[in-house]
Amino acid sequence: MALMTPEQFEASLKRLKPKVFMNGKRVPDILQNKNTRTVVEANKASYAWALDPRYREIMTCYSPLVEEVVNRYTYVSASIDDLVKKAEAGTFTAEMLGTCIYRCVGYDAFHALAATTWEMDRDLGTGYRPRFLEYLKMVQREDLSAAGALTEPRGSRSKKIVDWPDPYLALKVVEKNDQGIVVRGAKINISGAYASHELVVLPQGAHSEAEADYAVAFATPTDAPGITYVCQYSPYSAERDQAEDPEELGNPVFGQRETAMVIFDNVFVPWERVFHCGEYQYSGKMVARFxxxxxxxxxxxxxxxxxxxxxxxxxxxxxxxxxxxxxxxxxxxxxxxxxxxxxxxxxxxxxxxxxxxxxxxxxxxxxxxxxxxxxxxxxxxxxxxxxxxxxxxxxxxxxxxxxxxxxxxxxxxxxxxxxxxxxxxxxxxxxxxxxxxxxxxxxxxxxxxxxxxxxxxxxxxxxxxxxxxxxxxxxxxxxxxxxxxxxxxx
Ligand SMILES: Cc1cc2nc3c(=O)[nH]c(=O)nc-3n(C[C@H](O)[C@H](O)[C@H](O)COP(=O)(O)OP(=O)(O)OC[C@H]3O[C@@H](n4cnc5c(N)ncnc54)[C@H](O)[C@@H]3O)c2cc1C
Structure with a gap:
């Protein structure tokens, strides 16, 4: 069965080495830091529920793609019933955690990618959909947590991307070669990515031919070379840092909602993980579906x-x-x-x-x-x-x-x-x-x-x-x- 135990999830995070900063300091281990730990706990809970007979119905489903039971948060809805269960899972996880289920943006991004890769292949003869499905199979079989990243820093909202003084205020493809693409830029306000295995990236504002280099969607391991996380830090973060006992806090285990700016400093993405690259006419559709x-x-x-x-x-x-x-x-x-x-x-x-x-x-x-x-x-x-x-x-x-x-x-x-x-x-x-x-x-x-x-x-x-x-x-x-x-x- 393609379901990890919570312990296996934690062990799998130990193998990742994301570059994370919080409050002006490097976070050497997200499993130990009191604030990043809340995200680990929230994602970990989603693995425990999937194996718990009381919650299995809501947290898992059968995936014909891999012919196995998978975590619902790795699955693309194929019926009204799936959508209803998806909605129920959203309420269940939120009331159990009292904060974000950090796998939700990735889950929703999977839906946008599944729909739009199919459409691009139909209209343009691209080969994105089988590529995406191969990737999704891997996510389902390995029961990976995926965060989702769309929001960009952006320049003046009254101007187009190409008129901004800094070309990297939106994530841009800076190189294409036989092996894959290289991207530069950032995504902001990204929920829980450093405690996930995968980061699914969608475009945000590419609309015209001149913006084709910004029309890009892909998936990357969260600790890929060139990725840096600059975490939010609020009075609630400081309170948690200083707390001697988590019982003093409003949500002892799962905390507030943790996000980070994710910097992509010339990050390489192999072609098998690229699901949209240059087809600017479809970026808006992908965003609307997401x-x-x-x-x-x-x-x-x-x-x-x-x-x-x-x-x-x-x-x-x-x-x-x-x-x-x-x-x-x-x-x-x-x-x-x-x-x-x-x-x-x-x-x-x-x-x-x-x-x-x-x-x-x-x-x-x-x-x-x-x-x-x-x-x-x-x-x-x-x-x-x-x-x-x-x-x-x-x-x-x-x-x-x-x-x-x-x-x-x-x-x-x-x-x-x-x-x-x-x-x-x-x-x-x-x-x-x-x-x-x-x-x-x-x-x-x-x-x-x-x-x-x-x-x-x-x-x-x-x-x-x-x-x-x-x-x-x-x-x-x-x-x-x-x-x-x-x-x-x-
Ligand atoms: C807790 C939290 C978690 C999040 N998690 C994620 C995540 O996991 N992944 C992800 O991709 N994003 C995430 N987001 C980002 C979220 O989607 C954005 O914050 C949201 O889209 C608003 O964008 P912004 O913060 O840049 O605000 P702005 O866009 O700056 O909005 C501020 C105001 O300006 C107005 N405005 C902005 N642009 C224009 C324009 N062109 N024309 C007219 N008015 C305009 C807005 O309507 C609003 O009134 C998260 C945000 C929060 C708060």
């Missing part, structure tokens, strides 16, 4: 899981505070549930209305309209849930002292007395739940949810492109029996 898939995931699946964590914390705090029968708190909890279920409904609709795209390719993608609606809806819904949680949590969410004070002999008893809400609940539990809400409401998740899978303007543009309003106009014409233009002229 976007509709990833927006279903980010909008209608993982944020549903995140909301479950927030709602659970609010419900516990309501009970600790003896607010069970207070009408406005119950209304706020109801509102949260409605926002969560609206998010879930959008994700489910995107999956259930999914289509084979392009027809004949065998690849199923979520419905474009609902994929974008799912993400746009959740952008606002998530802020609202955060605001409601802040209200229920009270000021303590941001004013709470360190959990270390519970061990400080000079204030320990006062802590126990004054942060107990006079309840039977252990004070440590009360403070930990507030810390979890701090993590959600005063951490990186608001902006992360807003921008991950693209800011709302990009969803509005996609929706405007998808809906042509012919159906709606026709309805009104029929209802009012409006005359056609020719009739007026007569």
């Amino acid at each position: 976007a509709r898939t990833h927006r279903m995931t980010c909008g209608g699946t993982c944020k549903v899981g995140f909301m479950n964590q927030i709602i659970g914390a609010c419900k516990l705090i309501q009970e600790y505070k003896g607010l069970d029968k207070v009408a406005h708190i119950n209304e706020q909890l109801t509102e949260m549930v409605v926002l969560r279920e609206t998010g879930r409904a959008c994700g489910q609709a995107a999956a259930r209305q999914g289509k084979e795209e392009p027809p004949g390719s065998g690849v199923f993608l979520p419905d474009e309209l609902m994929g974008n609606v799912a993400k746009l809806n959740i952008c606002e819904a998530f802020w609202r849930v955060m605001a409601l949680a802040g209200d229920i949590g009270g000021g303590l969410v941001v004013t709470m002292p360190s959990l270390k004070e519970l061990k400080n002999p000079e204030v320990k008893d006062f802590m126990e007395e004054f942060y107990s809400f006079g309840s039977d609940e252990p004070t440590a539990n009360i403070l930990k739940v507030h810390k979890l809400l701090q993590h959600w409401t005063a951490g990186q998740h608001g902006v992360g949810t807003w921008h991950g899978a693209g800011p709302p303007a990009t969803q509005r543009i996609a929706i405007q492109r998808t809906v042509n309003f012919e159906h709606e106009k026709e309805l009104v014409k029929r209802t009012l029996n409006l005359r056609e233009k020719e009739q007026k002229e007569k």
Whole structure:
């Protein structure tokens, strides 16, 4: 069976030597660093669930490609049922981790590549699709974790790539030879790549012939020569660095959401790993296919899981505070549930209305309209849930002292007395739940949810492109029996 154990996954990461920097220092071992370790733990959990009979149904599936059961995060959806399971997996992994499942962007990139390589081969006679499938077989058989990289540093947004002063603000092919290509540039905000085996790279902004060198998609081992990771570093990273005991933190094991800038300094990619190179007319299609898939995931699946964590914390705090029968708190909890279920409904609709795209390719993608609606809806819904949680949590969410004070002999008893809400609940539990809400409401998740899978303007543009309003106009014409233009002229 093509499934690694969590221990085998960890051992496989030990064999990789990614070049990683954080907080101005080299990270010699991502398995040891307290912040990068959270990504290792999150990916590792995905291996454990795949082998756990309770979660096998959601985390694995049969792949006809390799005729074996594989981890769902290595599989390209071939039916509506696959898309529905994909959506369910997004919610399951998010609520279990309370952070990103770092394999999700790679998973969505596989969908975009499977669809667009098929289309390029059909239209242009390129040989990308069999090449991609060989690569995917390897990923499935070896049960590899893949991160996905699309977002680029970019220059002035009012100019085209070729008019930027630095040609490498978008990832560029700088050499092609018999063996493969060499790329230079960077990708930014890339989730969890240094704790993955593979990095799947898609183009971002190549649209014209002059930008053909930027029309490139490929896969590379994450520790390939020339790749460097410059990790994010936030107050939450510093807090984790300094914590003596992870129990003091809002999400002890899996942390916040870890990303890095990935620098490609003349990285060689052999041809067998290149899936798009110069066919600029197809870059936009690849991005749009990735976007509709990833927006279903980010909008209608993982944020549903995140909301479950927030709602659970609010419900516990309501009970600790003896607010069970207070009408406005119950209304706020109801509102949260409605926002969560609206998010879930959008994700489910995107999956259930999914289509084979392009027809004949065998690849199923979520419905474009609902994929974008799912993400746009959740952008606002998530802020609202955060605001409601802040209200229920009270000021303590941001004013709470360190959990270390519970061990400080000079204030320990006062802590126990004054942060107990006079309840039977252990004070440590009360403070930990507030810390979890701090993590959600005063951490990186608001902006992360807003921008991950693209800011709302990009969803509005996609929706405007998808809906042509012919159906709606026709309805009104029929209802009012409006005359056609020719009739007026007569
Ligand atoms: C937590 C997190 C994880 C992420 N993980 C990944 C990942 O794994 N892989 C990956 O590839 N990406 C990832 N991203 C990147 C994410 O997709 C981008 O952050 C998002 O697309 C927004 O791009 P940006 O951050 O450059 O913001 P900007 O594009 O700078 O957006 C800022 C504002 O400028 C506006 N704007 C930007 N360009 C234009 C324009 N041309 N015309 C008009 N308005 C414009 C936007 O609408 C927005 O209002 C992640 C982001 C986050 C926050």
